[in-house]
Structures are given as structure tokens and as C-alpha cells.
Amino acid sequence: MTNSAVKDVFVMIKQVPDTRSKAGLNPDGTINRAQAKRMLNPFDEYALQAALNVKKQTGCRVTAITMGPPPAIEILYTALEHGADRCYLLSDRRLAASDTLATAFALWKTIEHLNGFQMIFCGLQTTDGDTAQVGPQLAERLNLPQVTYCEDFEVVGDKLHARRVVEGGWQRVVSELPVMVTVANSYHPLEFKSLRGARMVQELMRNEALRSQYITTVDLDVVGADPDLTGLKGSPTIVAKTDKVGSIGGNCAMHQGQAVEALVREVTLQTNLLEFAS
Amino acid sequence: MTDTDQTTPPQEAEPNKPVALNANDPLGEVWVFCELQEGKVQTVGLELLGAGRQLADKLDRPLAAVVLGHNLGEIPRQLIHHGADKVYKADHPDLAEYRTLPFRRVLCDFMGQQAIPPHSMLLGSTTTGRDLAPRIAAHFQTGLTADTTELDIGPYDHKGGSDASKIGLYENCLYAIRPSFGESLKARILGPWKNPQMATTRPGVMIPLDPDPSRTGEVVDMPVHLQPADFRLTIAETVREATAGVDFDNADVIVAGGYGLANADGFALMKELADCFENGTVGASRKAVDLGWIPYVHQVGQTGKTVRPKIYIACGISGAIQHRVGMQNSGLIIAINKDPDAPIFKFADHGIVGDLYQVVPEMIKQIKSSKGSKEVSSVGV
Ligand SMILES: Cc1cc2nc3c(=O)[nH]c(=O)nc-3n(C[C@H](O)[C@H](O)[C@H](O)COP(=O)(O)OP(=O)(O)OC[C@H]3O[C@@H](n4cnc5c(N)ncnc54)[C@H](O)[C@@H]3O)c2cc1C
Ligand SMILES: Nc1ncnc2c1ncn2[C@@H]1O[C@H](COP(=O)(O)O)[C@@H](O)[C@H]1O
Numbered sequence: 001m002t003n004s005a006v007k008d009v010f011v012m013i014k015q016v017p018d019t020r021s022k023a024g025l026n027p028d029g030t031i032n033r034a035q036a037k038r039m040l041n042p043f044d045e046y047a048l049q050a051a052l053n054v055k056k057q058t059g060c061r062v063t064a065i066t067m068g069p070p071p072a073i074e075i076l077y078t079a080l081e082h083g084a085d086r087c088y089l090l091s092d093r094r095l096a097a098s099d100t101l102a103t104a105f106a107l108w109k110t111i112e113h114l115n116g117f118q119m120i121f122c123g124l125q126t127t128d129g130d131t132a133q134v135g136p137q138l139a140e141r142l143n144l145p146q147v148t149y150c151e152d153f154e155v156v157g158d159k160l161h162a163r164r165v166v167e168g169g170w171q172r173v174v175s176e177l178p179v180m181v182t183v184a185n186s187y188h189p190l191e192f193k194s195l196r197g198a199r200m201v202q203e204l205m206r207n208e209a210l211r212s213q214y215i216t217t218v219d220l221d222v223v224g225a226d227p228d229l230t231g232l233k234g235s236p237t238i239v240a241k242t243d244k245v246g247s248i249g250g251n252c253a254m255h256q257g258q259a260v261e262a263l264v265r266e267v268t269l270q271t272n273l274l275e276f277a278s
Numbered sequence: 279m280t281d282t283d284q285t286t287p288p289q290e291a292e293p294n295k296p297v298a299l300n301a302n303d304p305l306g307e308v309w310v311f312c313e314l315q316e317g318k319v320q321t322v323g324l325e326l327l328g329a330g331r332q333l334a335d336k337l338d339r340p341l342a343a344v345v346l347g348h349n350l351g352e353i354p355r356q357l358i359h360h361g362a363d364k365v366y367k368a369d370h371p372d373l374a375e376y377r378t379l380p381f382r383r384v385l386c387d388f389m390g391q392q393a394i395p396p397h398s399m400l401l402g403s404t405t406t407g408r409d410l411a412p413r414i415a416a417h418f419q420t421g422l423t424a425d426t427t428e429l430d431i432g433p434y435d436h437k438g439g440s441d442a443s444k445i446g447l448y449e450n451c452l453y454a455i456r457p458s459f460g461e462s463l464k465a466r467i468l469g470p471w472k473n474p475q476m477a478t479t480r481p482g483v484m485i486p487l488d489p490d491p492s493r494t495g496e497v498v499d500m501p502v503h504l505q506p507a508d509f510r511l512t513i514a515e516t517v518r519e520a521t522a523g524v525d526f527d528n529a530d531v532i533v534a535g536g537y538g539l540a541n542a543d544g545f546a547l548m549k550e551l552a553d554c555f556e557n558g559t560v561g562a563s564r565k566a567v568d569l570g571w572i573p574y575v576h577q578v579g580q581t582g583k584t585v586r587p588k589i590y591i592a593c594g595i596s597g598a599i600q601h602r603v604g605m606q607n608s609g610l611i612i613a614i615n616k617d618p619d620a621p622i623f624k625f626a627d628h629g630i631v632g633d634l635y636q637v638v639p640e641m642i643k644q645i646k647s648s649k650g651s652k653e654v655s656s657v658g659v
Contacts, residue, residue: 104416130599131424133412136378140416145510146378148409161514166405167315167581168574169518175511185598186568233441236421237469240434252613252623256631263630264640271610271628273589274648276530278556 004058005158005177009119011051011064012107012138013044013079015072016128040075043123045190046183050121050153052083053188057155061085063114067095067106076215077201081193085214088114092219094227099235100129104137109225110218111142118177119160124149124184132182139180146180147173151187305450306397306473307342307364308334311385312357313376313406314347316518322402324360325484329429330400331361336431337397337450340364344399346381346500348374358495361487368500372509375516376406379508382413388500389418389474398452399474400429403603405581407478415476421469422476423454425603427483430455434468444471452477480603482584519574526559526578532587534561534578534605535571538594538615538634542571547638548593554645561585561605563595579604593634597622614638 017036040048051062064079066072067090076087090110098106111120120142122135132148139146147153151170153162160175165184204211220227228234253270255263268274310330312323327343334341343362345353347369354365368384389395399414401407403425415422430453436445448470454477455466469475526532533552535545545560552558561583562576578585580600590608595601597613597620605611606625613626614634623629630637 099421100412101416101419101421131422132408133415133422133424136409136412137416140382140413143507146409146413147511148378149405164405165581166516166518167320169516171516172514173511174514179511186564236419236472237423237467238436239465240468242465252626252629254618254623254629254631256618256629260632260636260640261644263632264637264644267612267628267630268641268644268648271589271612273531273612274645276555276557276589277645277649278554278558 004060004155006054006058006060006118006155008061008063008115008117009051009054009121010111010114010117011044011047011062011079011084011121012134013048013064013066013075013123014041014126014129015039015066015068015075016041016126038071038074040078041123041126041128043125043127043183043185044075045123046185046187047121047123048079048082048084049188049190050150050181050183051119052191054119054155055083055085060118063088063117065107065110065114066090067098067103067110070217073215073217077204078193080204080214081197081201082190083194083197087215089215089217090219090223091217092227094220094231097232097235098230099237100131100133100137101236102230102234104134104141105234106220106223106225106230107134107138108141109220109223111138113218113223116178118179119155120144120178120180122180122182124182135180135182142178142180144178144180145175146182147175148182149184150181151184153181304394305337305339306392306394307340308337309342309344309366309396309399309474310362311399311401311407311410312343312345313402313404314345314353317347317349319345319353319356320402320404320481321486322404322407322479322481323357324486325481326400326402326479327357327361328486329479329484331487333398333429333431333452334363339397342366342396344385344500346370346373346376346384354497356489358493358497359489359491361493363495365495365497366500367497368502370502372504373502375513376410377511377513378409378413379510380504381410382417383504383508384500384502385410385414386417387503389414396474397450399476401476401478403478403480403580411476411478418472418474420472420474420476421467422478423456423467423469424478426454426456426477426479428455428464429453429477429479429484434470436470451475480580480584482586482604483607524559524575524583526561526583526585526587528557529559529585529587530557531555531589531591532559532561532578532585532605532608533591533593534563534595535566535593536563536595536601537565537569538596539566539571540594542569544594544634545572547635551591551638551642551645554642559587561590563598563601592622592626593638595622596620597625 018039062084064084064087125132147162149165310326340363342364343357401411434451451470452475535548561578567577586607588609592613611626612628613622
């Protein structure tokens with residue numbers, strides 16, 4: 001167990017607006033970030049489970065890292081409840097408006113600031129950024145091989161054996177460590193939090209001295225990141241304009257609560273379905 | 279940002295060194311990455327050549343197809359016929375199958391040697407394009423927009439912001455347009471400060487040009503200098519299922535089944551409903567395909583086909599983003615799901631909350647009886 005090649009794994013997680021709840025959604029479907037509820041990016045749950053599975057297999061230490069405003073500490077609590085060993089919150093006003101390149105830069109500096117690792121797990125994508133870019137951009141900065149769209153894997157000796165999604169099928173790959181892995185949402189879902197973890201987090205929330213043993217908050221100066229290469233300044237892209245997409249989303253006519261016969265009749269009457277009958 | 283001296287190649291590719299551009303730097307080419315699968319050009323590459331052609335014409339610069347593989351044979355010619363003015367090719371046994379690091383090495387080396395970096399670079403939003411594009415973008419510290427659905431060239435007047443060095447009028451920006459925020463809004467994303475301006479585009483969105491065998495163009499070899507570090511990952515096995523036989527393109531109605539069918543036999547019911555239509559075809563979610571209930575050719579979505587029938591009937595499909603991108607442009611979406619909170623109801627046009635095993639047979643019954651009544655009335659006239 002302890003002589004495994006894997007001693008430290010990092011998992012990158014992000015807090016996103018909770019689009020599953022109605023609070024914080026403007027009438028036009030945009031997100032009101034100030035009012036929205038927050039949650040752990042659902043795709044990062046798989047990444048967290050992947051890291052925890054490596055811990056189960058090898059006994060390694062799991063470090064959860066997030067970049068975000070102070071409330072993002074909530075998702076670090078979640079990570080601890082599920083079995084992460086320590087957490088880092090990169091929080092700095094100068095990070096505002098970072099695009100994926102600037103985000104990856106800041107996360108890279110944070111990772112460099114910490115001690116070494118053998119594996120980094122990222123989610124496939126975020127529900128608010130929705131780019132699936134930060135993981136590979138981080139891997140480029142760290143000069144790592146990468147396994148994207150990973151559906152399943154196993155650490156064998158000092159290698160990672162993984163299965164990943166490809167167009168029209170799947171692929172088995174073998175990678176040297178260290179490696180960056182983005183975990184697909186076809187991986188194992190996040191397991192229930194442990195009672196021990198939940199108790200510990202209850203304790204942490206009350207006890208600041210204890211909290212600081214598990215969660216370290218850092219800023220750009222601490223990790224030695226040039227503020228000009230992150231935030232708005234370090235972002236090569238900006239969102240210049242948004243138009244409404246009329247045809248997509250939000251207006252589903254729901255048919256429910258009646259006998260099936262009536263439900264289907266409503267749909268055939270309200271659509272042109274029957275025109276295509278042979 | 280520093281001004282780039284135009285006489286020296288700006289990027290003797292020192293990684294992580296920005297390729298800064300002045301607004302009045304000479305315009306670069308438009309590059310399109312054309313991915314191969316089992317030695318064949320993928321449709322998304324041809325679609326991107328169609329989109330890239332328009333961008334290149336607006337910029338009045340050449341369109342270059344970029345292709346890496348082994349035993350390329352006629353492929354460069356094929357790409358020229360589909361609109362490329364130039365083909366940059368790397369033909370090498372180590373490039374026979376896509377792997378991040380070797381492809382990244384060849385592309386970044388070659389791009390770094392260009393006296394004028396490409397104006398823009400387009401890749402498909404496939405598992406390959408989305409694996410490779412961010413590596414290149416991070417290497418050159420340039421902007422990358424994911425999953426675009428529209429591309430254009432136009433001006434941009436950047437007036438404000440905290441960064442004075444970015445202010446100015448930029449004539450020829452890549453407009454990378456994509457749905458965002460739960461897709462009720464479109465975002466136009468711009469990054470004219472650094473070239474190449476990069477974007478990935480969903481398969482099935484852009485329109486390829488009809489091949490023109492009389493077109494000619496230049497074919498240029500990209501040097502291949504791989505390093506031991508590029509072989510840190512090896513592919514043990516790639517499994518792809520045969521693709522042939524399902525005609526999504528001409529289907530008016532697609533009846534798609536998912537995990538909610540609970541077993542392979544459910545697809546008989548899907549077929550029965552599809553057969554009620556003049557041009558009906560059966561589609562499937564990846565989960566149903568992975569479970570072996572139906573062959574891969576039926577799969578709709580990010581790693582399957584992009585379809586746009588007049589009507590799409592989703593039965594027992596939750597509406598995961600990877601499924602949605604393959605069918606959201608359908609004329610009308612009818613979703614049948616027993617969970618009223620299923621994400622598919624967020625973007626379907628009509629949602630029936632119920633057990634598909636009750637709803638679908640009823641739908642078949644009503645369609646058949648409507649046919650009956652049509653016949654009766656025509657007889658009655
Ligand atoms: C890189 C990558 C690429 C992918 N590519 C694709 C792709 O191309 N295409 C694709 O489809 N997916 C793709 N996926 C998978 C995708 O994320 C989802 O896992 C998949 O689409 C889910 O399939 P489903 O909706 O059939 O199953 P589920 O998500 O399990 O949904 C089943 C639904 O059926 C409903 N249901 C159950 N029983 C009944 C009943 N009796 N009557 C009515 N409703 C019922 C349930 O309420 C549920 O909503 C990809 C994933 C990754 C990571
Ligand atoms: N602010 C962040 N903090 C930590 N990890 C992040 C952050 N943003 C993105 N990531 C990681 O990168 C993945 C892809 O994000 P994205 O490129 O935004 O779709 C996420 O699933 C996370 O694992």
C-alpha cells in the first residue's frame with residue numbers, strides 16, 4: 001500500500017451557480033451570480049471520486065484545490081467530508097474575469113507552490129464555463145501527458161492504465177506518471193460522504209485553528225503568480241456580446257397528470273406529428 | 279505586452295511566451311485542423327474547411343488545412359478539393375493515430391516557426407479537437423473558444439476595461455459565437471490581441487463545400503522532430519464500431535431511445551413507432567449503445583451523429599449535454615420521460631411525463647388510427 005508510486009494526487013474543483021434551483025436565475029435564463037445558490041460543479045464530483053478511489057487503492061494523500069471567491073470554501077468542506085486530506089483555496093480579487101487561460105495560469109502557479117504530485121484530476125468541464133479547457137491547459141503548463149474523457153482507470157505499478165471515450169468508441173491507454181486526467185461523467189458517481197468526514201467538517205466550521213490545518217487560503221502573492229498574467233489582464237478572450245437564442249430552451253410545453261391517452265392526444269393536436277405519418 | 283519585431287519570427291517557441299500582435303501586423307492565414315480516423319478525413323474537418331473558406335475570403339488570406347497522420351496518400355488533394363489553398367501535412371508512422379503529445383509537438387514547432395502566426399485556427403469539438411486545442415492555446419497563450427456554432431470576421435472597438443494596452447479598434451477579429459448560460463443566450467467571444475485566435479466547432483454545424491476536383495493548391499511538409507518525452511503515453515487498443523447503414527440525414531422523424539428503455543427489446547418499440555412515419559429512423563443515447571442494446575451507428579450526440587430531423591422524439595433519455603449537442607437543432611423535440619425534473623424538459627418543445635411503455639404504444643395507436651381516419655375520409659369523399 002504505502003510503497004505505491006502514487007503518494008499525492010490533486011483534484012481541481014470549482015464552485016458554480018446552482019442552475020438546478022430557480023433562485024438566482026433571471027427571467028431571461030441568465031444567471032444572477034450574486035443571488036444564485038452555489039454548488040460543486042457536478043462534473044467535478046467524478047474527479048473527486050476518482051481521486052478518492054486512488055486513495056483507496058494506494059493510500060495516497062488527496063489534495064483538493066479550488067480558485068474562487070471566499071464562499072468557494074463550501075466545496076472544500078464537501079471534499080473533506082468525502083475524504084480529501086487537505087485543501088487549498090486560491091482567492092484574490094485580481095483573479096476576477098479570468099478566462100480559461102488565465103484560470104489555468106493561476107492554478108498552475110498554485111500547484112507549483114505546493115509539493116509534488118503524481119496525478120491531477122479535473123472534471124470534464126464546468127457547468128458555467130463549459131469549455132473543458134482548463135485541464136489540458138494546466139497539463140500544458142505543467143508539461144504533463146494527459147488522459148481526457150477518462151471513463152475508468154487503474155494505477156498499475158508506476159503507470160496509469162485508463163479507458164477513455166473517443167469518437168465512435170473507446171480507447172485503452174497507458175501513461176507514465178505524473179499525468180493529468182479529466183474524468184468523464186460516465187465514471188463512478190460520487191459516493192456518500194463518510195460519517196467521520198461529516199463530523200470533522202462540523203468541527204472545522206466552529207474551530208478556526210483546526211480549519212487552518214486542513215484548509216489553506218492563498219493569494220497570487222503567496223503562490224508567486226504575476227497578476228498581469230491572470231484576471232482580466234491575463235485573459236486573451238472577452239465576451240463581447242450576447243444575443244438571445246430564441247429557439248433554444250426554456251419553453252417546454254409539459255403534458256402530465258392525465259390519462260396517457262389524453263396526454264398523447266394533446267401532443268398530436270399541438271404539433272405537426274401526424275403530418276409525417278406514412 | 280511587447281511589440282513584435284516583424285523581421286524575426288516572434289516565437290522561437292519559448293513556451294509560455296506570448297505571441298503579441300499589433301493591430302497593424304500583417305494578417306496571417308486561416309488554419310483548419312483536419313482530423314483523421316482510421317486514415318480517413320472526418321466530416322468535421324471538411325465542415326471546418328467550408329467555414330474557414332468564408333473566413334479566409336473575408337480576410338483575403340489563404341486557407342490552410344493542417345493534417346497529421348501516416349500514409350496520407352490522396353488526403354492532401356481531397357482537402358484542396360474541399361476548399362484549402364494550402365495543406366500543411368506531417369506524414370509519419372508515429373502520427374498514425376492521434377496522441378496528444380506528438381501532435382502537439384509537431385503543430386507547436388511548426389506554428390512557432392511561422393514568420394507570421396496564423397490569424398485563426400479552427401478545430402472540431404471532438405474528443406480529439408478538445409484534447410489538442412487547449413494545449414496549443416496554452417502553449418502560445420492565445421485565446422480559445424470552445425464549442426462554437428457560428429464563426430465570422432468583423433471589427434471590434436475595445437473602448438474600456440482595466441487594461442489600457444488592449445484599447446483600440448481591431449479590424450479583423452474572429453467572432454467565435456457559442457451558446458452559453460444554459461444556452462438561452464449566445465455569446466460572441468473575441469480575442470484580437472493575440473494570434474492565432476482559436477476556436478473549436480461542434481460537428482454537424484458548419485456546411486462543407488462540394489468538392490471541386492479542378493481546384494489546385496500547395497502541399498507543404500511539416501517537420502517531425504519528436505522527443506522521448508512525447509511518448510509518455512501509449513495507446514493499447516482503440517475500439518470503434520462500424521459506421522454504416524442508418525440514414526439520419528433524410529429522416530423526417532427520429533425516434534430515439536435511452537437507458538429508460540431498460541432493455542434491448544425496447545428498441546423494437548422504438549422501431550415500431552419510427553415505422554409509423556414515412557421517413558422515420560431510430561436513434562439512441564450513448565448509454566443504450568454502450569449497453570449493447572443497439573449498434574453505435576444509431577448513437578446521437580457529441581461522440582455520435584449530429585441530427586436535425588423535423589421531429590425528434592426522445593424516449594427515456596435524460597438529456598445530458600453530450601446527447602443534447604447532437605439533437606438540439608431538430609425542428610421539434612418531443613420528450614417522453616417519467617421524471618418531471620429530467621433535464622431534457624429544459625430544452626424540449628413538448629414534454630410528456632409518463633412511462634414510455636405506456637406513452638409510446640398509445641402514440642402508435644393514435645397515429646395508426648389517424649391514418650385510418652384519413653383513409654376513411656378519402657373514401658367517403
Ligand atoms: C465524452 C463523452 C461523450 C459522450 N457522448 C455521448 C453521445 O454522443 N450521445 C449520448 O447520448 N451520450 C453521450 N455521452 C453520455 C451522456 O453523458 C449520458 O451519460 C447519456 O446520454 C445518458 O443516456 P440516457 O439519457 O439514455 O440515460 P440516463 O441519463 O440514465 O437517463 C435515462 C432516463 O430515462 C428515464 N426513464 C427511466 N425509465 C423510464 C420509463 N419507463 N419511461 C420514461 N422514462 C424513463 C429516466 O427518468 C432518465 O431521465 C457522452 C459522455 C461523455 C463523457
Ligand atoms: N476555478 C477553478 N478552480 C479549480 N478548478 C477549476 C476551476 N475552473 C476549472 N477547473 C477545473 O477544470 C475543469 C474544466 O473546466 P472548464 O474548462 O471551465 O470547463 C473543471 O471541471 C475543474 O476540474
